[in-house]
Amino acid sequence: MLTATGLSKRFGALVVLSDVDFSVRAGEAVGIVGPNGAGKTTLLNILSGTYPPSSGRIAFRGTDVSGLDAAARCRIGIARSHQIPRPFHGMTVFENLLVAARAGGGLRGRAAEQKCLDALGQCGMLKLSNRPGATLGLLDRKRLELARALATGPDVLLLDEIGGGLTDGEAAELVAIILAIRARGIAVVWIEHIVHILVQVVERLVCMDAGRIIAEGDPKSVLRDAAVIDAYLGPSAAHAAVG
Amino acid sequence: MKVQRWTPQSGVFIAALGAMVLVLAVGPTWFSAGVTDRLSALFVYVILGAMWNALAGYGGLVSVGQQAFFGLGAYAAIRLSHADVPVYLAVALAGLAVGVVSLAIGEVMLRLRGGEFAVGMWVVAELAHLLVNLDPLVQGETGTSLIALNAIAAEARRAYTYWLSLAAMVALLAVLFALLRGRLGTAIQSIRDDERAASSLGVNVLATKRIVFVLAATGCAMAGALWLASAITFQPKAYFSVQWTAYMIFMTLVGGIGTFEGPILGAILFFLVETFFGGRGVWYLVGLGAAALAFSLFLPRGIFGALEQRFALRLLPLGFRVVERTKP
Ligand SMILES: Nc1ncnc2c1ncn2[C@@H]1O[C@H](COP(=O)(O)OP(=O)(O)OP(=O)(O)O)[C@@H](O)[C@H]1O
Ligand SMILES: [Mg+2]
Numbered sequence: 001m002l003t004a005t006g007l008s009k010r011f012g013a014l015v016v017l018s019d020v021d022f023s024v025r026a027g028e029a030v031g032i033v034g035p036n037g038a039g040k041t042t043l044l045n046i047l048s049g050t051y052p053p054s055s056g057r058i059a060f061r062g063t064d065v066s067g068l069d070a071a072a073r074c075r076i077g078i079a080r081s082h083q084i085p086r087p088f089h090g091m092t093v094f095e096n097l098l099v100a101a102r103a104g105g106g107l108r109g110r111a112a113e114q115k116c117l118d119a120l121g122q123c124g125m126l127k128l129s130n131r132p133g134a135t136l137g138l139l140d141r142k143r144l145e146l147a148r149a150l151a152t153g154p155d156v157l158l159l160d161e162i163g164g165g166l167t168d169g170e171a172a173e174l175v176a177i178i179l180a181i182r183a184r185g186i187a188v189v190w191i192e193h194i195v196h197i198l199v200q201v202v203e204r205l206v207c208m209d210a211g212r213i214i215a216e217g218d219p220k221s222v223l224r225d226a227a228v229i230d231a232y233l234g235p236s237a238a239h240a241a242v243g
Numbered sequence: 244m245k246v247q248r249w250t251p252q253s254g255v256f257i258a259a260l261g262a263m264v265l266v267l268a269v270g271p272t273w274f275s276a277g278v279t280d281r282l283s284a285l286f287v288y289v290i291l292g293a294m295w296n297a298l299a300g301y302g303g304l305v306s307v308g309q310q311a312f313f314g315l316g317a318y319a320a321i322r323l324s325h326a327d328v329p330v331y332l333a334v335a336l337a338g339l340a341v342g343v344v345s346l347a348i349g350e351v352m353l354r355l356r357g358g359e360f361a362v363g364m365w366v367v368a369e370l371a372h373l374l375v376n377l378d379p380l381v382q383g384e385t386g387t388s389l390i391a392l393n394a395i396a397a398e399a400r401r402a403y404t405y406w407l408s409l410a411a412m413v414a415l416l417a418v419l420f421a422l423l424r425g426r427l428g429t430a431i432q433s434i435r436d437d438e439r440a441a442s443s444l445g446v447n448v449l450a451t452k453r454i455v456f457v458l459a460a461t462g463c464a465m466a467g468a469l470w471l472a473s474a475i476t477f478q479p480k481a482y483f484s485v486q487w488t489a490y491m492i493f494m495t496l497v498g499g500i501g502t503f504e505g506p507i508l509g510a511i512l513f514f515l516v517e518t519f520f521g522g523r524g525v526w527y528l529v530g531l532g533a534a535a536l537a538f539s540l541f542l543p544r545g546i547f548g549a550l551e552q553r554f555a556l557r558l559l560p561l562g563f564r565v566v567e568r569t570k571p
Contacts (some may be wrong), residue, residue: 048443050443052440069440069442070442070443071441071443071444071445071446071447071448074442074443074444074445075445079443079444080443082440082443085439086437086439087436087437088432088433088437088441089436089437090432090435090436090501091429091432091433091436091562092562094246094563094565095429095432095562095563098429098563099429099432099433099441099444100444100445101447102426102429102430103426103429103430103433103441103444103445103446103447104444104445104446105445106445108426113246113563114341117244117246118566120565121244126244126565129244129565130564130565133436135527148444149444152444152445182481212256222477230347
């Protein structure tokens, strides 16, 4: 459904991505892990059109979307969250979502409003509907990123570290939310450092290091991969995550 | 859960507003000449405040050069009238003509952000002033006047200008209100708060800003042409003066930036200050500036913002409230 081939990204002399191939099928859930600075967010920024790659192309449902900006990609069904949340401070939570449903989802009037209520309900945020974006704490801001992306009515949801800082109970709730999103047929790409949460949701895991994909495939085998343990997990963490 | 926008309170308020507009519409038949003139000025101030607020309060586009459009509006009226367009039609069309020109200006200016946009607009105003001075018809700073008005009796002139100002104010406020309640409203506010997030949610940033920019330019130009219709004389310096933008900022910050009602309240306050303290001169401007600054520091949502919160006012609601569905 979303296929990127030969992606490279340089910031000046710094090579952040080199020759990355990445794809996600319709309805699939893919996890991305890797150490800080591996290039995960950069990959997501390029997939979502925040900035163009230095080289490489991106296709969505078989057509080349490399030339589309972030807004256009969102409108055709590629939605994302931001690692550092970007709420609209002067708007309520509901209005934050309405931006998404109207612009990204192309909905109007009652249909747009209903879409927002659904997304808020699905993310357990209805109680916060009338709170100004500026007053939210970090966890609610992250949840808002998810709900807003969902309100665009995406086919692919690109999530960047929405699970950090959660208690076990909250983490279980988040897993249930993402599983419900998957069940609706939405493909999910989820960058997350908390591997044991990730493996409850994804059917495929990608591990990045230094701008390259160093392992990918079935989560269990990726987590046992010697290169992954070496670059990212460390031996004890690998053991804990696989269980 | 359901989404609420209108409330009974806003219904009553809008009915009252409608009645007030009807009363104002028959005003020139019984107001004194002085009152008619002053109210025409008030309508122009309301337009200016509302337009600057649309740009800065809703779009985050802080312009210190809106006098460019005020001056160009007056100039366009002179030019149209000179080309034998009936004089009040010239005044009415001048704003639209400048609106078209502002499309081109926006193409360049809207690529600038924050302070660059603010200063860039000031440069635009200076350039517009210089260019208008080059027109032989204007005769440099000597200026000219809307001569065609001399053919009309003073009393009729006063009433026409008043009606045109009232109509322009009501129409511009209505258009702005409708736009801000619709998709444009959420889109432009999201751009104000975080352009990149807006874009990632599907908002077409440039197209959205363009609509607001052109509307504000058109409104300010209409205001300039209406001012000319009252003043008759056109001295470029008086129209392209930064004082007009200072007035807009004062009205918006004192009344309540980012609220629909605030700048209207601000315009009324400004009008009262001017009427009773007979404002002109440097100290007057300094006083206005200090007041605007004090408000933005201590009452960031202005007087209306404070009242709105204190009394849970929802007069002309643009926002959305999610409320429990009341049991049938
Ligand atoms: N706009 C930019 N300009 C210059 N360097 C950048 C820019 N964005 C990212 N980088 C650099 O690119 C590298 C990869 O960053 P990226 O944010 O993609 O990492 P990440 O895998 O998401 O890390 P984390 O787990 O910490 O979020 C880092 O070294 C970062 O400093
Ligand atoms: Mg990152």
